Amino acid sequence: MIRIVGAEDGAGVLVLGWDAETAPAAGLAVPSWRLGLPPIPTLVWAVCLRAAWPEPESAPFPGRAFKRGGILSLCSQLGADPDSVERALDRTLPDAQLITSDGPELCLGPAVAALPPAVVEGLRRGHHVLPVLDESACASSAPVRQRSAFEVPGDVGQVPEASDHYVVRSAVATLETARRPLPRASLPVLADPAMRSLAERLLLPCGRHLLQTPDGNWITGATDPVVDALVEEESGTLSDVERAVLALVLLHTVAIPRAQGRHRHSRWTGEPHTVTLTTLASNRKISKVAMSAALRRLKAAGMVAESTTGRYVPGPLLDRLTEHRSGMLWEDLILVGRPDGHLAAAVRRRRGRAGPFSGHDGSVDSPAETDRR
16 A cells, blocks of 8 residues: 655545565466556557656656646657547546646656556666657656655565465455456466465455356455445445446347347356447437446446447456346346336345336336436
8 A cells, every 4th residue: 555645735645556475476367368558558658657757767656747748749759549649648547547637747646656566677677668758848857746655564464475375365466457257277376275265365354255257267356245335335336327328238238139049148248249329329318428428437447348449348347246246237137128027026026125227116217317418
């Protein structure tokens, strides 16, 4: 845990990161399964990092400020699409907390302070190949004064790299940062029941547990009691419009293809069925603008993904659902698709309440539309 301290008002922010003893070990999983940036945001991030970090001997964070215009200019010279560069600067990199902006000036974000030492050392070795921004594009040659970072000490002692505990912690870190379930061959350590038990014991205090998919692959997810508590506190829950858009995506990409015999299993992901915004917008109770905004938020949360530009599929977060939660989601689709049917009535009776998509009289509530621009 890293504390980012502001010098002006004394305020600070905490950011989580992997320490040297916990960071995912190289070689534990195929790199394509790891979290990462698309090619254009990766290029933009490389240019930003080099602009803020001119001397590899120093720590990259907090670095120095640099100008947005210089980043756009250099990335365009390197062949990047200007619109894609702007999206990376305005959305992708700030969402990942890799940069922050203050008008035309940019600086490195708090996620950089939490980079594992091994990652920083790797960046140091590759510093000479980072694209160099013209010196005039830097806002200042001095470090960003209002930010400093230090590690908040924990009560966990050093873990020897050769120990089973280290290997399992590294496997857990890999699972937590994986986009999708990892193949068994990528994590052979979990084939040992004792190691799986240790992984479960490490995850449980965090409200997480180990999940195995029907085809034997591994992923982690939140435990049901934690999910219930978060829902009760309305922490991280979806708005009505977001829930409606997610339901439409699942109806078009999973429920309808399954009813037609084209989706032959109970998983949410893994099939090529897609839906476009035009098809989703045929539901006229939600404006296209509101629907686009909801899709962006659902993508950021991992509940929706794009197979190709503009073609939406269920997101990787749905792979982390427990069997119980997945079953409840299927029931919700029944309540949405045919609220007056016998199955919907049976679901409501079994749940002992009207259900998340219907009123107390059994009628379906329309999603609240927050934006009709």
